[in-house]
Amino acid sequence: MARQSDHHAVLRERLIDAAERTIAANGLAGLRARDLAREAGCAVGTIYNVFEHLDELILCVGSRTLAMLDAALEAGRLGRPYGSTEDAADDLVRLALAYLEFAARHTVRWRALFEHRMSEERQLPQWFVDQQHQLFAQVERPLVTLLPDLDPDARRILARTLFSAVHGIVALGLEEKLVSLLLPDLRSQLAATVRAIASGRHQLRHQIASSLRSSQ
């Protein structure tokens, strides 16, 4: 039994490695169970013994991408608590710029993270959702200092909104389709927008409070 479960774990890693190489090089479009099986040295059917479905395998690669992203965002973090709202605003800008660098450097696998849709109306598994939460927690940290009276739920939602805004600027900016910018210009546009949001935080706070009042 022990040896079989070892074998299972080894195969699992080998299949994730193979899928990761394919996704990092060509995105989701080139992913075929047949090719993965060949690369991992197993039968196609074996994939479905080791993973519930191909979506699970893709999420395992997505999880590695999220971990890389999490580490990249964490890397430039201030080694001490924020001394002021200015510090916190700087850190929000730093996070946005780190996100841009990550996306510019790992464009194909980063796009795959957002392009992947679960088949057959399957829900995202909880472990994957938890890993996303961990990522957003990095954005929540400066918000605690910038908007100290915001309750935790509203802060969680706001962190996602700011992430989405940054993601939009990065995604369309790197696309060079609607918004064609060189990387240095993209950096300064991104920094300026995030800085403006941080400086307009009282307005943000006021708006969120009044929308909560009106929905109660």
Place this chain on the structure above:
Amino acid sequence: MARQSDHHAVLRERLIDAAERTIAANGLAGLRARDLAREAGCAVGTIYNVFEHLDELILCVGSRTLAMLDAALEAGRLGRPYGSTEDAADDLVRLALAYLEFAARHTVRWRALFEHRMSEERQLPQWFVDQQHQLFAQVERPLVTLLPDLDPDARRILARTLFSAVHGIVALGLEEKLVSLLLPDLRSQLAATVRAIASGRHQLRHQIASSLRSSQ
């Protein structure tokens, strides 16, 4: 000759209609030249007499989507010049909310607009780029009042950046994947963020000016 060119124009319209129905219902994934030809009552080869390539046909549908979006953004426009920066900020928020409503209502064809990539490294044709410019001009209008001393090139770039930020909030918000929000909450998050950017506009102006200085 006249009759042949009439026939050409009729076929062109019929093929765009067929592609529009398919894209509006199922997005780009379901688009097959064979099906379009059958629906338009012509041979598959005829598509390539009438259009340079399938990309051109897809862009013609994209152009209709852009025109619908342009009209939707224009619809709620203030019938008079802005009386104050407050007016202009309100209009920026209105544009963002109109964008959200459009995307929520026409999700499939709206997504197709962003998912489409030209094949074989083809450039986007100028007529399509011009139509995008027209759309961004709606975002530039309030910026003239909000940041009157920004030069036109910087304003054009900033309009695209703000569009991208709004797009990111809308796209990830409607996805219900990373950011799961109900539509009313998404509305208030979007409005709050845009309002914060408008209220932080001096910071934005300052950042853009200093990044221009450092790149000279």
